[in-house]
Amino acid sequence: MSASLPKTTAHVVAEEFNRAIDSHQKGKLDRAKRGYKRVLQSAPNHASAIHLLGVLDLQRGNPEAAAALIEKAIGIDPNMAAAHYNLARCRKLLGQLQAALASADHCLSITPDDLDALLLKGNALNELERPEEAITTFSEVLELNPDLSPVRGARICLYLGQGRTNAAALDMAYIIENTDDPVSVLNSVAAKLLDQGDNENALKVLEKATDTDPSDKHTLSLIAGALIDLDRNTDALPIVKQLLDDDPDDVLAQLKMGFLLANLKRFKDALPILQGVLKHRPEDSALLLKLAYTHQSLEQFDEAIAYYEKLKILEPTEARTWSNLVGLYVGLEDYEKAIDEGMEALRINPNVEQSYLNLAVMFQRLGDFDKAADLYRRAVEVNPNYSTAGSNLAHLLLAHGKIEDGWDLYAHGFAAGLRLPLRQFNTDLWRGEDIADRTILAWKEQGIGDDVRFASCYPDLIQRAGHVIIETDARLVPLYQRSFPQASVRAQRTDPSLVPVGPPDFSTHTPAGQLPTIFRRSLDAFPAEDGYLKPDPERVAYWREKVEAAGEGIRVGLAWRSMHQNVSRNRTYTELEDWARLIATPGITAINLQYDDPSDEVRAFAEKTGLTLHIMDGIDLKDDLDDAAALSKACDLVISAGTSVADMAAAVGTPAMFYGENRHPMQLGTDHFPWYPSARFIGIGPKQPVSEIVDIITSDVQAFAARYLDGEFK
Template sequence: MDDLLARAIDLHARGELDAAAALYLQIIRAEPQHFDALHMLGVYSFQTGDLATAHRLITQALRVRPDAAAAHVHLSAVLQKQGRLQEALLAIQQALHLEPDNALALNNGATLLSADLKRPAEALPLLERALRLNDGDATAWNGMGYALIELRRLDEALLCLQRALQLQPGFALALYNQGNALQLQNRLEEAMRSYDAALVRQPDMVDAHFGQSACRLLAGDLQAGFQQYEWRWRKPAYQSIAQQYTQPVWLGDAPLQGKTLLVHAEQGLGDTLHMARYVPLLIAQGACVILRVQPALVPLLAAMAGMSGAAGWPGVTVIGDGEPLPSHDFRMPLMSLPLAFGTSLDTIPAGAPYVQADPARVAQWRARLGAAAGGAPRVGLAWAGNPKHDNDAARSLPLLAMRRLLNTGCDFIALQRDLSAVDRVLLAREPAIRSYAAEQTDFAETAALVAQLDLVICVDTSIAHLAGAMGKPVWLLLPYAPDWRWMLGREDSPWYPTMRLFRQQRAGDWDEVLQRVAAALVQFTPGQ
């Protein structure tokens, strides 16, 4: 059996997987509890995408030899791929208990902690140990760079990635991570070169294409940027969205007259509001539009479909995610609309308002709020976005930090619907700001509340898009490395004519931003 196993492992190492698997099976038929054959056949199953079989075989192998660290590492990889992340971490921890210096366990555990569990600080000790054992481990240097990027320690990350590339020139993943670090420092040209170098080695690296699309969009090259942005559909999360639909995608390449077009949300609430501006353009082409959006937006956008006149969306049907799909000829992901219309900086459909609040709800909120004391400007505040957003730590700030704005003589209304425990305590003690979180049951209610305001001050969240779509003055507080749609080096937005951008001058420094906002707020006069 030893000779047969050696032949199988040699074939496996040379990439002749099916031939190796046949030999593993031959061994198992003769010796059903043969650890190595069970283990390696499990690895083969993992490599060929049969996760259930891989899990069964490696688990069976570990019953034979529970002290085999390598099998625990491979079991962790299977569990990670299955989305069973806590179990995957336990398997890695068991491997490291058995072999504290197992380089594969150290590197895989670091990746699991940084990329999947979003606990990059816990990955650093594993990587430090790996590099103490072998300073020439390019994989560990790359992992260290990635973890430091997640922690926004970008200068240190770049040093680690440069070391990885010294050890392994052309290391595509390190080049990609280097591009990400440079992009987060707003060094777009250097980031593009790093992504280019990664794509020379791996032309189909989806994440590198996606990173380049963000760079192009940040630089204002919307046409090339949105073209490359289509690479998102090769990401697993987006593929699961696409699998919900069967009709062909419309990208501006077929007449819409008399056709039914399903336009569907694919990302966040703000993204949906951002791209809703294109619905009138589709109507103008003769399409019968079905707009499928997040349930919280249905009342607001359905009211638009029911409005008459130039502001309305005649003939549009608005449905929520999860509702049965009506028959349709084509489908259109919302974030692909700029590509379909060949949008450039000069052709953004930026007319506002393109979303309006329901008049009956507006009247109710007007009565609820009453008149502002002394005719003071009425200002809405939103300070935090969805905590599940990849960049939420950089884009959100605590309500406590915004207190410096409350001494400017304005009538403040909190627009934050989801309040943390600290927010609730502070709002209860702060008479200068009123909160109506419980009454904001959906975006139709929030829109009616926003309609009462003279100004909205907020971080990069859906409130910014709602207020901008309504044509309200918006002061948007942006992190140093902003989302692609806000571009770089400008105080206005071509997407929203009534928006003013207040950018961080240094990463993480909200104090300086809020000083400028407070100074501008003292000078603010509604309607000017």
């Protein structure tokens, strides 16, 4: 206040100011504002009145106007600690964290023990990701008031983020010993960690909460949510079941059950639960997205599209909805709609990596290599850790003959969850160094067909290593033992309940799919002959006798689909009836190699067409792979969709014709599979009906059969 004012005026101003403060404290903000302005009419440089006018603006949600007034007040009286604190509040609300820190420090330079200023400073430091300074500041707060549980909770989060688990444990112990409801406090800390995406540390806090009260429903619900977010759905399942047993009407528990079942790919079980929850939460975006995904996975595409369209209305700025529709329409081969949705996704938000990926998949399907590669690279630019894009780019490069570049990116498949299982060992991964005096473990990854294909590299590995241990599917062990007698072959050990005893019997390891990245970096690195797998010669002779007894001419093994089917895969599979013209051809005897027990299908086919596909008795084509290999070898020719049947036939040296998606990565830019010199691959182009492929194969085999009947091969 100006010292030059007459005493009587000063007295009037003081009374007016006190009345304004009284109104302010009673929440009568308009009256307070009028009072402060009357003060300023008499005393224009009344710093406190200007400051409190700014506080009124701050209370009414206008921090920008408030900051201007408070800065003016500080210019008149720079020693007003409260003004510096309130300016810090304004600046923090405006996102000016560095300026907020400076104002808080000004306040603390005047009143070092100002609890509110210390707390604001600690929170600002936390938001600025300066954890050590934030911990120091929160510690100062707790020295002044050790029972401020939210501050102790914030310090726990920071300690855990720094890996200081012992310090965090001490704070949690203090909460348990000194608060009336420690479980609620710990739950709040865990919830904050969950909001930050730190599920692992949230579980550490929740473990302390369950130690205090094992039956607290909120704690159990938070644990289940954290486990689901960590994709530990099987661990979450019994907890959610317990919550629903205690309260079947718990909508949040129902939601968690629906989510985890969908994550476990139990879509038929998840769907009715999610639909039931929708009645209570009709505008829950996460629920609608999961319902769309579930319907899409069940190939109920109209329902999935309906949910995506609803999401567009609810969240018009969420690009992932449009991006997901790209993937759906690509699967349906509706590329025009896929492009429209993809372009809209990028317009809404050009920083969503999945949008680039889904469009890349579409252009790859359409055969536009350059555009697909560019989009995959854009996805990685947006998110360098987006391994799915890296893996897809690897496959694209391989498919177009960029072999070295493709193999160099191939390891992304593990992080993307596309190369499974990812096994961990306490030994180094082999990267091609000299291992002439070492033992290496080569372990199976992906499916049977992949493993059979990668096994073509085992002779190279055996030459390089002191000793090789091969772990593969138990069904392949006899075949591999016979084929690679210099190696030790055993069944894969992927059961997590099996605990190794003693040191490993190998000093380095490699997934089987990594071997071609070392041994097959160019086309001339592939062997000129196949037949590297050696079926039991006695069983080959046995089955040769059986297939010869089945009929005259050439004996053609036939498989027309995989066990694993979906809309995208099915376009490259056939039906048994598609092969009727081939089976009816004189000079051809068709032998079943379809391994998913097609007996009913074969019977119906025979009744409808009068044709016979011979099913060999006494063989389990799915589980007895050693015998299946012998039967494949006993055939003169094998025709198959792109399944393990084709790989097995080619690997044992039987001429094979197989078909699948055009530009398969394992073609490595050629028109064939370099892995199998005696095999022929027929690619199915975009929008090309598979019937055209059937006609090509049928005509070629018929011509071969005619030459056989003419005695050309006798």
